[in-house]
Amino acid sequence: MKFTRKLAFNLFAWAIVLAVAFPLFWMLVTSFKPQFELFRRPPTFLPETFTLEHYWRLLSGTNFMIYFRNSAILSTVTTLVVVAIATVGSYSLVRFRYRGRESLAFIVLFTYLLPSVVLIIPLYLMLVQMGLSNTILSLVIAYSTFALPYALWLLRSFMAGIPEDLESAALVDGASRLGAFRDVILPQLLPGIISTALFAFILSWNEYLYALVLVNSDSARPLTTGVMNMLVSAFNIEWSLLMAASVMMSVPLIIVFAFLQSYLTRGFGAGGVKG
Amino acid sequence: MADVILRDIVKSFGSVTALRGLNLQIEEGEFVSLLGPSGCGKTTTLRILAGLEFPTSGTISIGDRVVNDVAPAQRDIAMVFQSYALYPHMTVAENIAYPLKKRRIPRGERTVMVQKAAELLQLTELLRRKPRQLSGGQQQRVALGRALVRDPKVFLLDEPLSNLDAKLRSYMRVELVELHRRLGRTMIYVTHDQLEAMTMSDRIAVMDGGDLQQFAPPNTVYREPANRFVAGFIGTPAMNLVDGELVLSGGDWTFRTGNLSVPVPPLGENAAAGPAALGFRPEHVRFGEGPIEGTVQVVEQSGHENIVVAKFANDLRITGRAPAAQVWKPGEPVRIRIDTAEAHAFAAGPNGERLNRPRAAA
Ligand SMILES: Nc1ncnc2c1ncn2[C@@H]1O[C@H](COP(=O)(O)OP(=O)(O)OP(=O)(O)O)[C@@H](O)[C@H]1O
Ligand SMILES: [Mg+2]
Numbered sequence: 001m002k003f004t005r006k007l008a009f010n011l012f013a014w015a016i017v018l019a020v021a022f023p024l025f026w027m028l029v030t031s032f033k034p035q036f037e038l039f040r041r042p043p044t045f046l047p048e049t050f051t052l053e054h055y056w057r058l059l060s061g062t063n064f065m066i067y068f069r070n071s072a073i074l075s076t077v078t079t080l081v082v083v084a085i086a087t088v089g090s091y092s093l094v095r096f097r098y099r100g101r102e103s104l105a106f107i108v109l110f111t112y113l114l115p116s117v118v119l120i121i122p123l124y125l126m127l128v129q130m131g132l133s134n135t136i137l138s139l140v141i142a143y144s145t146f147a148l149p150y151a152l153w154l155l156r157s158f159m160a161g162i163p164e165d166l167e168s169a170a171l172v173d174g175a176s177r178l179g180a181f182r183d184v185i186l187p188q189l190l191p192g193i194i195s196t197a198l199f200a201f202i203l204s205w206n207e208y209l210y211a212l213v214l215v216n217s218d219s220a221r222p223l224t225t226g227v228m229n230m231l232v233s234a235f236n237i238e239w240s241l242l243m244a245a246s247v248m249m250s251v252p253l254i255i256v257f258a259f260l261q262s263y264l265t266r267g268f269g270a271g272g273v274k275g
Numbered sequence: 276m277a278d279v280i281l282r283d284i285v286k287s288f289g290s291v292t293a294l295r296g297l298n299l300q301i302e303e304g305e306f307v308s309l310l311g312p313s314g315c316g317k318t319t320t321l322r323i324l325a326g327l328e329f330p331t332s333g334t335i336s337i338g339d340r341v342v343n344d345v346a347p348a349q350r351d352i353a354m355v356f357q358s359y360a361l362y363p364h365m366t367v368a369e370n371i372a373y374p375l376k377k378r379r380i381p382r383g384e385r386t387v388m389v390q391k392a393a394e395l396l397q398l399t400e401l402l403r404r405k406p407r408q409l410s411g412g413q414q415q416r417v418a419l420g421r422a423l424v425r426d427p428k429v430f431l432l433d434e435p436l437s438n439l440d441a442k443l444r445s446y447m448r449v450e451l452v453e454l455h456r457r458l459g460r461t462m463i464y465v466t467h468d469q470l471e472a473m474t475m476s477d478r479i480a481v482m483d484g485g486d487l488q489q490f491a492p493p494n495t496v497y498r499e500p501a502n503r504f505v506a507g508f509i510g511t512p513a514m515n516l517v518d519g520e521l522v523l524s525g526g527d528w529t530f531r532t533g534n535l536s537v538p539v540p541p542l543g544e545n546a547a548a549g550p551a552a553l554g555f556r557p558e559h560v561r562f563g564e565g566p567i568e569g570t571v572q573v574v575e576q577s578g579h580e581n582i583v584v585a586k587f588a589n590d591l592r593i594t595g596r597a598p599a600a601q602v603w604k605p606g607e608p609v610r611i612r613i614d615t616a617e618a619h620a621f622a623a624g625p626n627g628e629r630l631n632r633p634r635a636a637a
Pocket of ligand 2: 317318319357433
């Protein structure tokens with residue numbers, strides 16, 4: 001009885017894992033198959049002939065590297081901007097007492113509830129007026145505006161978990177407010193900052209709609225729209241190139257995750273304050 | 276010359292008033308305990324002194340200067356927090372060294388000072404650990420170390436020994452008194468422990484409801500409590516407080532309640548006939564013979580004496596100390612005598628002032 005329950009549970013869990021993992025596996029496999037092997041019936045599970053020609057073509061014969069660079073700059077800058085503003089903002093929302101503090105926090109959250117499609121046209125017009133159309137900066141601004149509300153709330157809850165006495169102790173020990181922030185608050189906030197950074201980075205790395213509307217020059221296009229534009233047309237989809245591109249697009253995310261997840265789970269906070 | 280002065284300090288948190296017009300003058304080099312029930316404003320007082328909280332009104336001076344607008348770092352104080360407030364990401368050594376680092380003391384000197392503080396607090400073995408790897412008592416000692424490693428003008432200690440075991444606590448008590456004598460610094464010490472307050476302090480500030488009730492040397496607080504609250508708060512077991520009325524006849528005061536009538540020591544000019552309370556300590560109750568008859572209710576044996584609670588007419592309950600040799604059993608009839616020369620009379624009400632004639636004048 002107990003055994004069958006366990007077995008059923010395990011089967012169920014593995015079924016879900018397979019369902020999620022198989023497309024990723026297929027993407028990887030397809031990117032290494034030569035063109036002629038792609039549409040064979042029955043399909044080959046592992047590539048019979050292993051080739052890197054798609055990767056080579058992508059890197060040497062297309063704009064892929066430009067898009068990649070754009071995406072890297074775009075996501076990094078957005079992440080930095082979002083983390084910086086959200087850290088300072090959440091500190092203000094948690095530590096300082098002023099009128100309308102709570103309502104301010106709720107208004108911020110409310111803006112996050114608006115569907116981003118609604119904002120796209122006004123934002124586009126504003127950016128054009130500012131002379132920023134077709135620039136990476138315009139995307140940085142756009143992504144920051146919709147990553148910030150959530151980031152602020154995320155960091156606010158982390159910040160609220162840091163005992164006020166820690167900062168008080170630093171102040172008494174001779175630190176300035178800024179010094180206490182750097183020496184005591186920031187190290188405590190690190191897991192929160194990492195979560196926020198991951199959120200902002202993934203969001204700006206994967207975003208499509210805004211990139212499509214705001215940017216239509218190859219010099220500023222990020223990966224998402226760039227790859228679609230390059231490989232998918234009404235007449236033809238270059239599957240193997242698309243798969244190779246997808247694999248390479250996933251690599252940075254996997255690297256970032258691998259580096260940061262250990263920080264995320266490491267317990268920084270426990271044990272400094274009684275009660 | 277007064278070193279720390281709080282003048283008319285009011286502190287409100289929204290609708291809660293934590294301090295209502297607190298006045299306190301502490302001499303330079305004095306060891307002062309703040310004693311009072313939970314929530315009476317002890318921590319708030321320290322936080323205001325430290326500059327972590329702004330008073331709603333009133334002025335604070337440390338040394339000769341008004342420090343209302345001076346940042347905590349510039350007030351030259353060290354503080355032990357009730358919550359310890361150790362920096363979780365730093366080791367014990369780094370925690371203790373942090374205030375020195377902020378004062379730009381060179382690394383070599385710092386290490387020596389940390390080592391010395393660690394020895395004093397028996398922390399030498401733990402210097403490389405993180406706070407979360409320590410027991411509550413060890414954490415508390417680190418918190419103490421972070422304050423004692425410095426030589427500030429004023430030490431603010433918020434229940435710094437509350438979590439130590441009995442042995443370590445009495446050891447630390449002696450060490451703190453010794454340290455105070457050596458440094459000659461002003462120390463303000465918050466505690467719930469009356470024994471600590473009585474044994475360590477030059478003066479005790481008894482607080483209740485955000486207000487100072489009495490500020491006097493331990494002996495005075497014990498023997499001449501300023502009001503009924505102090506009388507009931509200081510001393511274990513607590514002073515017996517009986518409600519009744521004062522009667523003046525032929526120049527002598529008598530206290531009456533039910534069919535009990537006892538003479539009262541000479542009263543001061545603030546005394547008036549009418550409702551009042553009589554207070555007398557358990558050690559001033561004699562068991563065995565006497566005019567008052569009742570029944571033993573509870574007996575607590577502590578080895579060298581017995582604490583006896585007896586019940587009398589009109590639901591009157593009186594606690595007394597009896598020698599260990601006297602054996603009392605619950606339910607037994609008992610007679611007592613109250614040593615009224617040592618009794619106190621208080622005006623009616625929970626904070627009724629003491630009415631006895633001042634000792635010097637008596
Ligand atoms: N930040 C705050 N916001 C609202 N009320 C507060 C705040 N800090 C303290 N109080 C209130 O002020 C009063 C005094 O608090 P305080 O911490 O000074 O008490 P305490 O004497 O230190 O008590 P304890 O012995 O339990 O530590 C309490 O009623 C408390 O609820
Ligand atoms: Mg307190």
